[in-house]
Amino acid sequence: MTRDSADTLLSVRGVGKWYGARIGCNAVSFDLYPGEVMGVVGESGSGKTTLLNCLAGQLTPDRGEVFFQMRDGSLKDTVCMSEPERRILGRTDWAFVHQHARDGLRMNVSAGGNVGERLMAVGARHYGDIRAAAVDWLGRVEIDETRVDDRPSQFSGGMQQRLQIARNLVTGPRLVFMDEPTGGLDVSVQARLLDLLRGLVRRMGLSAIIVTHDLAVVRLLADRLMVMKDGHVVETGLTDQVLDDPQHAYSQLLVSSVLQV
Amino acid sequence: MAMIEIDGLAKIFTLHNQGGVVIPVMPDAALRVSRGECVGLAGASGSGKSTLMRMVYGNYLASAGRVVVDGLDVVQAAPREILTLRRETLGYVSQFLRVVPRVSTLDVVAEPLLALGVEADDACDRARRLLTRLRIPERLWGLSPTSFSGGELQRVNIARGFAHAYPVLLLDEPTASLDAANRETVLTLIEEARARGAAIIGIFHDEDARTRVCDRLVDVASFAVRAA
Numbered sequence: 110m111t112r113d114s115a116d117t118l119l120s121v122r123g124v125g126k127w128y129g130a131r132i133g134c135n136a137v138s139f140d141l142y143p144g145e146v147m148g149v150v151g152e153s154g155s156g157k158t159t160l161l162n163c164l165a166g167q168l169t170p171d172r173g174e175v176f177f178q179m180r181d182g183s184l185k186d187t188v189c190m191s192e193p194e195r196r197i198l199g200r201t202d203w204a205f206v207h208q209h210a211r212d213g214l215r216m217n218v219s220a221g222g223n224v225g226e227r228l229m230a231v232g233a234r235h236y237g238d239i240r241a242a243a244v245d246w247l248g249r250v251e252i253d254e255t256r257v258d259d260r261p262s263q264f265s266g267g268m269q270q271r272l273q274i275a276r277n278l279v280t281g282p283r284l285v286f287m288d289e290p291t292g293g294l295d296v297s298v299q300a301r302l303l304d305l306l307r308g309l310v311r312r313m314g315l316s317a318i319i320v321t322h323d324l325a326v327v328r329l330l331a332d333r334l335m336v337m338k339d340g341h342v343v344e345t346g347l348t349d350q351v352l353d354d355p356q357h358a359y360s361q362l363l364v365s366s367v368l369q370v
Numbered sequence: 371m372a373m374i375e376i377d378g379l380a381k382i383f384t385l386h387n388q389g390g391v392v393i394p395v396m397p398d399a400a401l402r403v404s405r406g407e408c409v410g411l412a413g414a415s416g417s418g419k420s421t422l423m424r425m426v427y428g429n430y431l432a433s434a435g436r437v438v439v440d441g442l443d444v445v446q447a448a449p450r451e452i453l454t455l456r457r458e459t460l461g462y463v464s465q466f467l468r469v470v471p472r473v474s475t476l477d478v479v480a481e482p483l484l485a486l487g488v489e490a491d492d493a494c495d496r497a498r499r500l501l502t503r504l505r506i507p508e509r510l511w512g513l514s515p516t517s518f519s520g521g522e523l524q525r526v527n528i529a530r531g532f533a534h535a536y537p538v539l540l541l542d543e544p545t546a547s548l549d550a551a552n553r554e555t556v557l558t559l560i561e562e563a564r565a566r567g568a569a570i571i572g573i574f575h576d577e578d579a580r581t582r583v584c585d586r587l588v589d590v591a592s593f594a595v596r597a598a
Contacts, residue, residue: 142450300471307470311485329470333449347428347449354430358386365387 117176118143118284118316119164120184124173126159132340133159137173139335139345143283146310146317148331148348150324150363156340157320158288164318165205165286166195177202177284200230204277208289210269214261214276220247221257223276231280246275250305267298271305278309285310285317291326303329324367328352336360373538373569374403374426379435379445379593381421395421399435399593401571405537408560408570410584413591419573422590423540426571427462428452439538457485461536463544467527469516475501476511479529486534493533500529503555521547532559539563541572545579557583 119141126133134156141147149157162168164175166187176184177198187195199205207213214223224243225233233239244254250271252264261269270290277285290306291299307330310317319330327334327348334351336344336359344357355361379399385391396418403409411419424430426437428444437444440459442451456462461482469478476497483493501511504525510518515526524547531539541560545553553576560583564570574580580587 145450304470304472328468332453346431347452349429350431353424356384356431361385362387 116142116178117184118145118178119318120174120176121164122174122176124160124163124170124175126156126163126168126170126172132156134163134337134340135172137342139342141284141316141318143316144314145333146315146319146331147333147335148327149318149320149335149337150322150327151337152322152363155337157337159340160337161286161288161318161320165203166199167205200227201280202283204280204282204285206270206273206277206285206287206290208292210261210266210273213273214269216262217260219258219260220252220264220272223261223272224279227276227280242279243275246279247272249309250275251301265298267294267302270294270298270302274302274306274309278313278315281313283316285315287317287319287321289321289323290319291321291323299326306330324352324364336363372402372404373440374401374571375436375438376401376422376426377436379422379425379437380433381418381425381430382433396590396593399590401588403538403569403571405567405569406564407586408564408572408584410580410587411571411573412580412587412589417590418593419590420542422593423462423542423571423573427456427460427540429462457482459536460538460540461531461534462540463528463531463542465524465542465546467515467523467530469514469523471516472514474512475506475515475518475526478515478526479533482530482534496533497529500532501526503559504529505552505555521549521552524548525552528556528559532563535563535566535568537568539568539570539572541570541574543573543575545574545576553579 117140122138124137125135137160149160151157163170170188175187177187179185221240221243224246225239228239228242244257247254247257252268252271261272264272291302294302303326319327321327331348334346334348335342336351338359344351344355344360351360352364355364377400379396381396383393383395399422411422413419421430425432426439432445435445439455442455444452476494479497479500480493483496484490506522506525515523528544544556548556557579572584
């Protein structure tokens with residue numbers, strides 16, 4: 110199923126997901142444009158991760174459509190495309206950065222292998238080229254070249270997260286899904302990772318959807334913000350507008366609950 | 371044609387978690403600012419000067435009315451339209467610089483130009499010139515401004531705000547916490563911006579600064595809610 114439209118990269122229409130009688134998320138609609146970064150915030154259980162998984166093809170929504178702009182410019186509903194087609198997207202145009210790096214890495218394969226594997230999945234065959242690309246990407250995420258043959262299990266949490274990002278971005282995706290990318294890292298490591306993500310998003314012109322409960326993270330990274338509660342979107346808008354002048358009772362509570370340092 | 375056209379602009383804050391208190395700040399504001407004109411907002415603290423400025427920037431959501439900046443109604447515009455307007459047309463020097471950890475001072479200042487696609491060398495040249503004019507010592511340029519003093523931060527903030535020649539500028543107390551020499555530099559920067567045709571709205575508590583750079587003053591209290 111295809112549909113013509115303007116220049117939206119992702120067009121989400123009425124997406125809903127239930128776990129039995131319990132609501133995961135419902136009636137979520139928005140458009141994401143190329144180069145735009147959208148943050149999704151809300152407390153645990155608000156449905157933000159469910160939504161992200163529905164958008165990234167990791168969960169099948171019960172309702173709604175998710176149109177993605179293919180490289181030929183057509184919009185295609187990723188919900189009803191075939192599994193192999195979706196898997197190709199997952200290896201090429203999409204990237205998924207998990208909260209726990211070990212969910213997105215192969216822990217028994219070297220750092221270089223983790224990055225190279227994504228390249229091989231899209232057809233790279235020349236060992237020298239793959240290794241060179243892997244070293245280049247490790248450098249971009251500030252992992253020293255001498256660690257290329259080490260396994261991620263020998264890396265710190267922050268390094269594992271940077272390696273996961275390198276593995277995801279090496280194939281030049283157009284849309285990156287991130288689930289709490291800085292969760293569980295201490296603040297100095299978070300700052301480094303945020304600076305890195307910010308630079309990569311800018312330079313590569315990436316679009317991204319970032320799910321987090323950390324308002325400081327979206328303030329730095331996201332152009333737009335969506336606030337979720339109990340599976341529903343309660344407020345959307347420019348990031349600084351939603352954070353500085355929240356309209357909905359729940360957004361006001363969320364913003365006023367942040368500790369000032 | 372006015373670069374900024376404000377009509378029937380209203381702002382009401384509703385604090386849902388504090389008993390649903392409704393605070394009407396501004397019932398009906400109107401203002402026109404033309405190219406090459408600097409309008410000063412006057413009025414007591416709490417009269418809504420910053421609120422008005424933030425609504426022009428799209429940072430606060432207006433409750434009613436319209437704010438048309440270079441043809442775009444910020445009140446109705448989609449987020450990405452406002453982002454484009456802010457990148458190309460609408461600059462804002464707030465009282466506080468939100469510093470990103472680890473980003474050097476030079477990059478902080480050059481960033482608005484890089485976002486516009488200016489070559490890195492040209493952007494850094496411009497950033498260096500501004501930092502020099504604002505007397506930030508060169509040894510600090512490679513450091514993140516996180517650890518700078520209040521006055522240094524404010525000057526970095528101003529350098530960033532003036533890096534791109536925005537056609538519309540919003541200045542919230544740009545001369546606060548500056549010494550005489552730097553205050554003079556900032557006032558000159560504002561005069562230069564006005565001379566090249568920028569439409570400027572400013573808040574200046576410093577009366578000398580106000581009379582020097584503002585073409586006229588608008589009393590925000592005249593837009594404010596009056597007791598019946």
